[in-house]
Amino acid sequence: MGGSDIERLIQALARLPGLGPRSARRAALALLKRRDVLLQPLIEALAAAAANVRSCSECGNLDTADPCAVCSDAKRDGGLLCVVEDVADLWALERSGLFRGRYHVLGGTLSALDGVGPEDLRIGGLVRRVGAGTTREVILALSATVEGQTTAHYIADRLKGLAIIVSGLGHGVPVGGELNYLDDGTLDAALKARRPL
Amino acid sequence: MGGSDIERLIQALARLPGLGPRSARRAALALLKRRDVLLQPLIEALAAAAANVRSCSECGNLDTADPCAVCSDAKRDGGLLCVVEDVADLWALERSGLFRGRYHVLGGTLSALDGVGPEDLRIGGLVRRVGAGTTREVILALSATVEGQTTAHYIADRLKGLAIIVSGLGHGVPVGGELNYLDDGTLDAALKARRPL
Numbered sequence: 001m002g003g004s005d006i007e008r009l010i011q012a013l014a015r016l017p018g019l020g021p022r023s024a025r026r027a028a029l030a031l032l033k034r035r036d037v038l039l040q041p042l043i044e045a046l047a048a049a050a051a052n053v054r055s056c057s058e059c060g061n062l063d064t065a066d067p068c069a070v071c072s073d074a075k076r077d078g079g080l081l082c083v084v085e086d087v088a089d090l091w092a093l094e095r096s097g098l099f100r101g102r103y104h105v106l107g108g109t110l111s112a113l114d115g116v117g118p119e120d121l122r123i124g125g126l127v128r129r130v131g132a133g134t135t136r137e138v139i140l141a142l143s144a145t146v147e148g149q150t151t152a153h154y155i156a157d158r159l160k161g162l163a164i165i166v167s168g169l170g171h172g173v174p175v176g177g178e179l180n181y182l183d184d185g186t187l188d189a190a191l192k193a194r195r196p197l
Numbered sequence: 198m199g200g201s202d203i204e205r206l207i208q209a210l211a212r213l214p215g216l217g218p219r220s221a222r223r224a225a226l227a228l229l230k231r232r233d234v235l236l237q238p239l240i241e242a243l244a245a246a247a248a249n250v251r252s253c254s255e256c257g258n259l260d261t262a263d264p265c266a267v268c269s270d271a272k273r274d275g276g277l278l279c280v281v282e283d284v285a286d287l288w289a290l291e292r293s294g295l296f297r298g299r300y301h302v303l304g305g306t307l308s309a310l311d312g313v314g315p316e317d318l319r320i321g322g323l324v325r326r327v328g329a330g331t332t333r334e335v336i337l338a339l340s341a342t343v344e345g346q347t348t349a350h351y352i353a354d355r356l357k358g359l360a361i362i363v364s365g366l367g368h369g370v371p372v373g374g375e376l377n378y379l380d381d382g383t384l385d386a387a388l389k390a391r392r393p394l
Contacts (some may be wrong), residue, residue, distance in 0.1 A: 004246075004261070005242070005245045005246045005249045005250055005261050006246060006250055006259060006260070006261075008242045008245065008246070009242040009243060009245075009246045012235075012238050012239040012241075012242040012243075013239070013242075014228060015234070015235055015238075016235065016239075017223050017224060017227050018216065018223055018224060019215065019216070019224070020221040023214075023215040023216075025285070025288065026214050026215055026285070027213040027214060027215060027216070028246070029283075029284060029285055029288075030213060030214050031213070031246070032246060032250055032259055033284075035247060038209075038210070038212055038213065038259055039243060039246070039247055040247070041209050041212075042209040042210070042213075042243060043243045043244060043247065044209075045202070045205045045206040045208075045209040045210075046206060046209075046228070046236060046239060046240045046243070047240060048202045048205065048206075048207070049203060049206045049225075049228070049229060049236070050232060050237070050240065053202055053203055053229055059282075062203060062226075063203070064201070064202050064203075073305075078296075081385060085228075087226060088222070088223070088226055091222065091226075094244055123256070143339045145281045161249040165227070
């Protein structure tokens, strides 16, 4: 289909999440047809990101600075630490603008099935960070899955004895959610978390 | 969201067809997390494609060689010329393996609305190519849209007087298609193209 360089580009694009072989082919064709607008800027953006973006040694966020913009922002509440699984979760919370504390990115969840143990995640760093001082509360903002909740319980256990509050996210009916589409687990959590109106 | 270089990468990815802001963010994160497997190979593939892929001066196909692999393949029937709108159509036909002649890529369709006239497409080159000699039949494999059929009629007109056959693709029920999902135009075409069993 027109040269090994085209095939190679299609294959490199098809390895990205969300792009199958068909959409990778479409993207490759668009890139080759509009080189000044699409291809050249993408090469430059990739090269700049490869050269400048690093993992924050404090919290695990991705940024061009280390410590990252969140960790070095003096206006944020250093006493509030939000633990998330992934940088994508940190970005989601930042987009919402709802949280003004700091973060700690674990880099995944504990999973016996996938062989992910505590030493594979940034848990030791979290315990050290919390033990070092200023933290008042740790919010475990992990997925409401078996792995996420197992990880939350494990971390809560590791933080026992420190004079801090450890909290988890509230479970219940998502805003805009319709009851008849919810699973039993969510309904159960929503009933248990009922509150007076 | 973590550095202007990350934002720039997300924006460059979001301009690709099939990737919105959300999937571009996901792709950027995957690229940054798996640099050796995803980011570096993509930079190299893009650079190689930018340097080596060109438009075939004969037919308009994209390839690392000019004339392209299809045009220089001596085993193909040089008397059969398939006219397509876009390189993507040529690739689709090549993947099917059904056609063993040569191609001519127009680069679009005539469109008064978008200001695309005959001089904006590779139509002059097609007329010269057919006039030069070996072509027996021109197959106008254009979309069954108003623009595609207008373009087909215009080209058929321009090729009048040359001792060749000009044909178009058959219209009718697509294989696997269900009657109650088809539009009236397709049903009409299918009825007119009915054949004895």
